[in-house]
Amino acid sequence: xxxxxxxxxxxxxxxxxxxxxxxxxxxxxxxxxxxxxxxxxxxxxxxxxxxxxxxxxxxxxxxxxxxxxxxxxxxxxxxxxxxxxxxxxxxxxxxxxxxxxxxxxxxxxxxxxxxxxxxxxxxxxxxxxxxxxxxxxxxxxxxxxxxxxxxxxxxxxxxxxxxxxxxxxxxxxxxxxxxxxxxxxxxxxxxxxxxxxxxxxxxxxxxxxxxxxxxxxxxxxxxxxxxxxxxxxxxxxxxxxxxxxxxxxxxxxxxxxxxxxxxxxxxxxxxxxxxxxxxxxxxxxxxxxxxxxxxxxxxxxxxxxxxxxxxxxxxxxxxxxxxxxxxxxxxxxxxxxxxxxxxxxxxxxxxxxxxxxxxxxxxxxxxxxxxxxxxxxxxxxxxxxxxxxxxxxxxxxxxxxxxxxxxxxxxxxxxxxxxxxxxxxxxxxxxxxxxxxxxxxxxxxxxxxxxxxxxxxxxxxxxxxxxxxxxxx
Amino acid sequence: xxxxxxxxxxxxxxxxxxxxxxxxxxxxxxxxxxxxxxxxxxxxxxxxxxxxxxxxxxxxxxxxxxxxxxxxxxxxxxxxxxxxxxxxxxxxxxxxxxxxxxxxxxxxxxxxxxxxxxxxxxxxxxxxxxxxxxxxxxxxxxxxxxxxxxxxxxxxxxxxxxxxxxxxxxxxxxxxxxxxxxxxxxxxxxxxxxxxxxxxxxxxxxxxxxxxxxxxxxxxxxxxxxxxxxxxxxxxxxxxx
Numbered sequence: 009x010x011x012x013x014x015x016x017x018x019x020x021x022x023x024x025x026x027x028x029x030x031x032x033x034x035x036x037x038x039x040x041x042x043x044x045x046x047x048x049x050x051x052x053x054x055x056x057x058x059x060x061x062x063x064x065x066x067x068x069x070x071x072x073x074x075x076x077x078x079x080x081x082x083x084x085x086x087x088x089x090x091x092x093x094x095x096x097x098x099x100x101x102x103x104x105x106x107x108x109x110x111x112x113x114x115x116x117x118x119x120x121x122x123x124x125x126x127x128x129x130x131x132x133x134x135x136x137x138x139x140x141x142x143x144x145x146x147x148x149x150x151x152x153x154x155x156x157x158x159x160x161x162x163x164x165x166x167x168x169x170x171x172x173x174x175x176x177x178x179x180x181x182x183x184x185x186x187x188x189x190x191x192x193x194x195x196x197x198x199x200x201x202x203x204x205x206x207x208x209x210x211x212x213x214x215x216x217x218x219x220x221x222x223x224x225x226x227x228x229x230x231x232x233x234x235x236x237x238x239x240x241x242x243x244x245x246x247x248x249x250x251x252x253x254x255x256x257x258x259x260x261x262x263x264x265x266x267x268x269x270x271x272x273x274x275x276x277x278x279x280x281x282x283x284x285x286x287x288x289x290x291x292x293x294x295x296x297x298x299x300x301x302x303x304x305x306x307x308x309x310x311x312x313x314x315x316x317x318x319x320x321x322x323x324x325x326x327x328x329x330x331x332x333x334x335x336x337x338x339x340x341x342x343x344x345x346x347x348x349x350x351x352x353x354x355x356x357x358x359x360x361x362x363x364x365x366x367x368x369x370x371x372x373x374x375x376x377x378x379x380x381x382x383x384x385x386x387x388x389x390x391x392x393x394x395x396x397x398x399x400x401x402x403x404x405x406x407x408x409x410x411x412x413x414x415x416x417x418x419x420x421x422x423x424x425x426x427x428x429x430x431x432x433x434x435x436x437x438x439x440x441x442x443x444x445x446x447x448x449x450x451x452x453x454x455x456x457x458x459x460x461x462x463x464x465x466x467x468x469x470x471x472x473x474x475x476x477x478x479x480x481x
Numbered sequence: 482x483x484x485x486x487x488x489x490x491x492x493x494x495x496x497x498x499x500x501x502x503x504x505x506x507x508x509x510x511x512x513x514x515x516x517x518x519x520x521x522x523x524x525x526x527x528x529x530x531x532x533x534x535x536x537x538x539x540x541x542x543x544x545x546x547x548x549x550x551x552x553x554x555x556x557x558x559x560x561x562x563x564x565x566x567x568x569x570x571x572x573x574x575x576x577x578x579x580x581x582x583x584x585x586x587x588x589x590x591x592x593x594x595x596x597x598x599x600x601x602x603x604x605x606x607x608x609x610x611x612x613x614x615x616x617x618x619x620x621x622x623x624x625x626x627x628x629x630x631x632x633x634x635x636x637x638x639x640x641x642x643x644x645x646x647x648x649x650x651x652x653x654x655x656x657x658x659x660x661x662x663x664x665x666x667x668x669x670x671x672x673x674x675x676x677x678x679x680x681x682x683x684x685x686x687x688x689x690x691x692x693x694x695x696x697x698x699x700x701x702x703x704x705x706x707x708x709x710x711x712x713x714x715x716x717x718x719x720x721x722x
Contacts, residue, residue, distance in 0.1 A: 016548045019544060023541075023545075023556050031560060031564065035567060038570065041572065042567070042574075045570070046574075049574070461652075462652065462663065469667070
């Protein structure tokens with residue numbers, strides 16, 4: 009090893025050490041300042057509910073955290089928690105922030121945003137009444153705003169979720185692990201809670217497995233003679249075929265005896281929702297009503313699961329017409345037929361998911377429409393298309409094709425082909441597509457003018473440069 | 482002597498403006514010129530790093546061996562960038578949040594490494610500091626000009642303050658990437674047109690002596706560039722005479 013080889017290593021090492029020492033020095037007097045600045049930022053955003061002397065750190069949310077909880081800050085000295093959450097109210101999302109002390113009592117709770125239809129009573133009084141309450145006290149019926157029961161219940165449930173998330177209360181009902189464990193022999197993997205907020209009351213929870221798309225549904229029904237709840241869990245695949253059913257606390261008969269029956273449970277296997285008919289099932293003798301209640305609950309759960317569509321499901325229906333990265337731009341004042349509106353981020357176009365009523369049978373017909381950036385229809389896909397009195401699914405190619413290449417304004421009766429005898433269904437759907445087309449954001453005139461001016465200027469500059477160069481040559 | 486010091490400082494402002502003439506540091510020039518505040522923050526941060534790194538590299542120019550000079554320069558530059566980051570995070574948190582990842586990217590800004598390689602390692606401490614200050618201010622001026630045009634005409638505001646009569650007549654594309662490139666190109670064209678004669682002549686040659694990254698790209702060796710630089714200096718003397 010010569011001096012020539014060693015010197016570069018030594019010099020580089022010395023420089024690295026010197027820089028590291030400099031950074032350590034700067035860090036030593038900026039570390040506390042940065043920490044204080046971050047705490048100040050959190051305090052500012054939560055100043056209305058968080059005690060001023062608290063020093064908090066953000067807690068990572070896991071899959072067991074109730075969905076309404078958005079952030080949890082834990083006080084470093086164990087003084088409590090500050091939680092922000094977003095609960096579904098009667099007419100809007102209700103954003104709240106609250107602080108909980110070390111004993112699980114609410115210190116202060118505040119609503120940060122809501123658009124509920126409450127006119128009577130004071131929400132301020134209601135929210136201040138939550139102070140000093142713990143999980144058990146939240147069940148107090150006096151905690152209610154008159155003429156706004158749904159809203160006040162949503163707020164109480166949200167706060168209850170905050171207490172569950174911070175470990176001061178147990179989640180009501182069965183836990184996620186417990187429910188999934190009952191049918192783990194039929195389906196396993198990574199699940200997400202997809203229970204819609206408007207699910208039927210007998211359907212307690214629906215989970216979907218992320219990779220296979222299989223579902224697990226937890227239902228709660230009433231027994232035949234004794235009004236005691238019977239519970240059960242069903243696992244079914246992404247096509248809606250039942251993989252297996254497990255009964256929990258199955259109460260049948262007048263004496264309340266637990267009696268799981270293998271043949272009743274077996275008769276669910278490998279069937280679709282439509283196949284769960286009286287003729288196809290085996291019911292326990294003398295407790296047919298209980299069994300039918302349970303069967304109906306499972307059927308409802310399967311139908312609810314089938315109606316759950318994620319954003320990628322919806323966009324996937326028209327992926328042959330448009331693809332890319334989409335964002336949800338559904339306007340808050342969207343027409344009732346327009347359920348979702350997505351915009352492709354690079355400006356390729358839009359996708360709209362609409363739902364209308366069929367002609368004779370008041371069952372919803374669904375469809376997805378792909379528009380280009382100018383609002384011209386690229387393609388339409390019908391889903392659960394119900395036409396006619398019999399409710400038979402009947403997608404018609406001519407009707408669908410008559411949408412292609414047209415803008416919303418061009419979808420007139422003269423320009424369209426409607427399915428014979430179900431004109432009203434078709435027109436309902438057409439009107440929904442028109443409403444979706446009109447909801448697409450239009451570029452303001454000024455922007456178009458501006459872009460045009462820029463484009464012309466650019467072309468003029470390039471032309472000038474080319475001409476100048478030719479003259480020079 | 483005094484004139485030479487002044488010319489070193491003034492070089493970076495217009496004649497050899499790093500952004501609009503040398504076309505270096507294009508990434509932060511486009512990304513951080515959506516608003517005037519961001520542009521000023523980036524310009525000041527880059528200037529501080531430029532001056533400090535030039536001074537230190539000049540101080541160590543006789544110590545750092547040729548074989549490890551680039552890693553040493555990068556460590557020094559990264560150290561100063563981290564210091565600026567920590568100080569900004571502590572005392573200007575709002576600006577720190579605005580600048581995001583581009584603050585850390587000053588480490589790989591070619592202006593800083595380029596000036597370290599082209600100037601600081603061959604000149605004294607004071608000259609290197611003046612060069613760093615000149616180049617940094619030139620960078621700041623270019624960013625400020627771009628940001629002013631983009632924010633005023635693209636967002637109808639200046640440094641976050643709305644301009645009432647322009648607010649409804651904005652051209653939003655100017656605040657986005659295509660608009661940034663357009664403004665950048667137009668400013669380069671304007672500077673080229675009204676640029677000082679000497680600067681314009683040099684750039685017409687398209688040879689290695691006009692390129693700030695000559696030694697880095699390996700097309701010329703140190704000795705060849707030294708000879709070329711000396712030839713240009715002699716030509717300038719003859720012209721002045």
